[in-house]
Amino acid sequence: MARDGLVPIIIAEQDTRQVEVVMALRDVVVVGGENAEVLRKRAIKVTTFDDKLATLLDDMAETMLEAPGVGLAAPQVNVSQRIIVVRLPDDEYSLEEYGDQAGVLYEVVNPQISRPSNEMVDGVEACLSIPGYFGMVSRHESAVIKGQDRYGNRLRIKATDWLARVFQHEIDHLNGVLFIDHATEIWREEAQHGDPVTAGEPGRL
Numbered sequence: 001m002a003r004d005g006l007v008p009i010i011i012a013e014q015d016t017r018q019v020e021v022v023m024a025l026r027d028v029v030v031v032g033g034e035n036a037e038v039l040r041k042r043a044i045k046v047t048t049f050d051d052k053l054a055t056l057l058d059d060m061a062e063t064m065l066e067a068p069g070v071g072l073a074a075p076q077v078n079v080s081q082r083i084i085v086v087r088l089p090d091d092e093y094s095l096e097e098y099g100d101q102a103g104v105l106y107e108v109v110n111p112q113i114s115r116p117s118n119e120m121v122d123g124v125e126a127c128l129s130i131p132g133y134f135g136m137v138s139r140h141e142s143a144v145i146k147g148q149d150r151y152g153n154r155l156r157i158k159a160t161d162w163l164a165r166v167f168q169h170e171i172d173h174l175n176g177v178l179f180i181d182h183a184t185e186i187w188r189e190e191a192q193h194g195d196p197v198t199a200g201e202p203g204r205l
């Protein structure tokens, strides 16, 4: 499992031989910053499901949680491949609001939106790659997300409401699209636009 010269650190050698898994935070690419052009590229399909992919997924999850964010696409860590991770929070409010979707880590390789609802809903979005900005974006109220897991097995997720929004936002990233491209309104964090950081804005994507 060692990579890039990093060696797993043995932290206890008695009975259990516990080994600390080496994971790493990755730098998040921001608009106007280093490597920003990756955010505008169409990411390529993943065809190899190996340890390198597993490590990338682990690092992406860790980076997303640390940010903190509720979703992250590989181009946001400067990897132009079709890979996303999503996790809604699992605090008391989120458990009530999102039920069994709260706290679940979704890893989707080569994700595709299938059966998007005709019904569209407006909602407030933010993005780890565009710090300090919010936007009002119209999204499909629900959709089925199809793709593959880290081993290449096919998976299918029924997403509604906020979860569906996060998936649509992340899949946009794989096509070089940012929420500011289709926001009907954009404002800065400081602007205190109708109190967007309460119930309507549970996380960054």
Ligand SMILES: [Zn+2]
Binding pocket: 126, 127, 128, 129, 169, 173, 205
């Ligand atoms: Zn984003």
